[in-house]
Amino acid sequence: MGWPGFSRRELHTPELMDDPDCDLGTLYRTYEQFDRVNALVAGWPLVYRSHLRPFLRRDRANTLLDIGCGGGDVARHLIRWAARDGFTLRVLGIDADERAIAYAGAQTPMSGLHFRAVMSRELVREGQRFDLIISNHMLHHLSATELTGLLHDCEALGGRTVHSDIERSALAWAGFGAIMTPFFHDSFIVPDGMLSVRRSYRASELRRAVPPGWRVERPFPFRLLLTHAGADHA
Template identity: 40%
Template sequence: MSPVNLSVRDEQLRELMDDPDCDPVRLDATLRRFHLVNRLISGWDQVYRTRLRPALLDLERPARVLDLGSGGGDVVTRLAQLAARDGLPVEWTGADPDPRAHEAAQKTQNDRKPRISDRQPPRVRFLCADAGALLEQGESFDVVLSNHVLHHLDAPGLLDFTESSRQLCTGTVLHSDIARGRLAYGLFAVGITPLARGTFLRTDGLRSIRRSYQPEELATALAEGWTVTSPAPFRLIAEAPGRG
């Protein structure tokens, strides 16, 4: 087997879970297991501490935060938990146009059992909608974020998604994704194995890395006004002010 070429982005790969006819049982298992994967590799606890929490505190009023392309809902739910522990009043929304992801997010929300330390577990509003639908409905948010969405998009889709996210936002937009690299690929291939049985996690995760950008590539692909940084190993964040 020839080695995988990670020097260039492989835009032709398609992830299994993006197939509307994929195995629904494996898809549901994948979406439900994302909370473990994202806690391990996505770094949103750090992003919350260093970027999101300060932005919420600066508002000095209840905030509205949108997770665009929220999938199974684990990232926005985790951020809601962190903000609740800090006593921050936030209205959280997760939006995804895929009805399968929307259903999984609602199930996860309904199945969540409060822990003893949870006085009032934070609730998240989940919508089956894309950015265009939210704009048509007149929605507006103080912060718009996404996790692992950018690498799924082709060039026109990337520009449309990121511009729409700015139009929905009055404050800060944060899109987090994978930074493509050989070490990231090798570590994920080994580390995901214990969690991957019965899911698309290993195949799609490796394909995601191959489809992902390096920081300078993403900066070039985005329109003017975006800043791309690498806040942690194997991670990148595209940030811009909102236009709403």
């Protein structure tokens, strides 16, 4: 594979797993492997401790919306971590891809975890509200218009929001390929992951792309957090 440019986001090449006609077995293996990939690169234990746990309440069940939940691995970990810390967390995972929801729903049931194949806009129309809202590796999939719509939806849904994604760089691209290629086979993890790096924002770009009230953080190398205090926490 040649060395691509990184001065601009790659906006025209779709990821293999987004193809409605992609091989379903390969797609499901990709969902299965997300748990290990996220454990290696996404840093959700740190994000939970610093950005979610401080706002959990012990006097009632806490609600969390996971947008673009994929196979549901992040949602499952958050419920376990919250329970370990003495909190009750109820999570709704949503994804526009019905294949993701079919996979997530076929896994071992977990108390407090539910999935729906809907968009955030539908939840806004339903008048739903959440204490917390998250997404993982979703922002780079969105056009500028879709990003704006998503952020407006999150504000309407009321919760403190944390969107976690990759930060684009040549080093992140090369490192992901070098580290992941020997271990992840028969899935879309490596080609889509390397493309995801090229599709992702740099911190300065994301700051320019979001409306007032949203904050861009770099918690550690090659990662970005886009956060909002939420209507109930502002």
